Amino acid sequence: MISIKNLHKNFDSKVVLRGVDLDIYDGERLVVVGRSGCGKSVLLKHILNLMQPDEGYILVDNIAIKKVQQKDLFFLRKQFGFLFQGAALFDSMTVEENIALPLYEHTDMQSEQINAKVAEKLDMVGLPGIQKLKPAELSGGMKKRVGLARAIIMDPKYILYDEPTTGLDPIMAANIDKLIIELSNKLNVTSIVVTHDLQSVSKIADRVVMLHRGQIIFSGNVEDLKKSKNEVVYQFVHAEAEGPIQPKPRKY
Ligand SMILES: Nc1ncnc2c1ncn2[C@@H]1O[C@H](COP(=O)(O)OP(=O)(O)O)[C@@H](O)[C@H]1O
Numbered sequence: 001m002i003s004i005k006n007l008h009k010n011f012d013s014k015v016v017l018r019g020v021d022l023d024i025y026d027g028e029r030l031v032v033v034g035r036s037g038c039g040k041s042v043l044l045k046h047i048l049n050l051m052q053p054d055e056g057y058i059l060v061d062n063i064a065i066k067k068v069q070q071k072d073l074f075f076l077r078k079q080f081g082f083l084f085q086g087a088a089l090f091d092s093m094t095v096e097e098n099i100a101l102p103l104y105e106h107t108d109m110q111s112e113q114i115n116a117k118v119a120e121k122l123d124m125v126g127l128p129g130i131q132k133l134k135p136a137e138l139s140g141g142m143k144k145r146v147g148l149a150r151a152i153i154m155d156p157k158y159i160l161y162d163e164p165t166t167g168l169d170p171i172m173a174a175n176i177d178k179l180i181i182e183l184s185n186k187l188n189v190t191s192i193v194v195t196h197d198l199q200s201v202s203k204i205a206d207r208v209v210m211l212h213r214g215q216i217i218f219s220g221n222v223e224d225l226k227k228s229k230n231e232v233v234y235q236f237v238h239a240e241a242e243g244p245i246q247p248k249p250r251k252y
């Protein structure tokens, strides 16, 4: 379980997180929504210990991550797989090398074992046999899946997804959504998914939380989300623009 307690984060004078309190339960698929720039990625980075809070703390399985010593940091990181926006694969390396990287860096597994593990994860993301391809030979959706295979190579307990379907066409996006659900069931992991796609939310979420002005203003299931009378939640669900929309000037 992950417990986020009273998390505050500023960048210079800009307040991004203003006391986020959130518990994430084992095995759930939690979706985090909120306007662009509201701090969703910043929140994920805190969970991964890639950013440190100004105030507050995070417990992962009852361990306060900011107190973790350098030597234990890897043990903690190992429990997390993440798929970030623009899932950067190394262009000069094959799919296999990209996925296997953490195994070469952090385990003493032999290459035979590593190959077997890579093959297993590629099967899981529905891309068997593409080990020898280079990223340039893959479609956007395939790259995401390879990124996902890499995210699960260390058998994490938690998988964090930052806008996994952004930039994909609707069919690829639906495939990724399906995969998120499949993996969470098969691997029995806890999933934290940031998205602004309401269709994805409806499919994936056991629970949705909404981040607004640095705090969690909503937590509930999709039905509750759709019924919510909270103005900000309502605007998200009904995709209403804030303020008047300026018509685009015609170009002819
Ligand atoms: N490393 C950083 N340095 C300064 N400002 C940052 C940094 N990371 C994020 N921010 C700011 O924090 C705010 C929230 O960013 P982010 O979490 O990326 O938003 P989103 O909800 O779209 O993921 C934005 O205003 C962004 O400019």
Ligand SMILES: [Mg+2]
Pocket: 040, 041, 042, 162
């Ligand atoms: Mg973001």
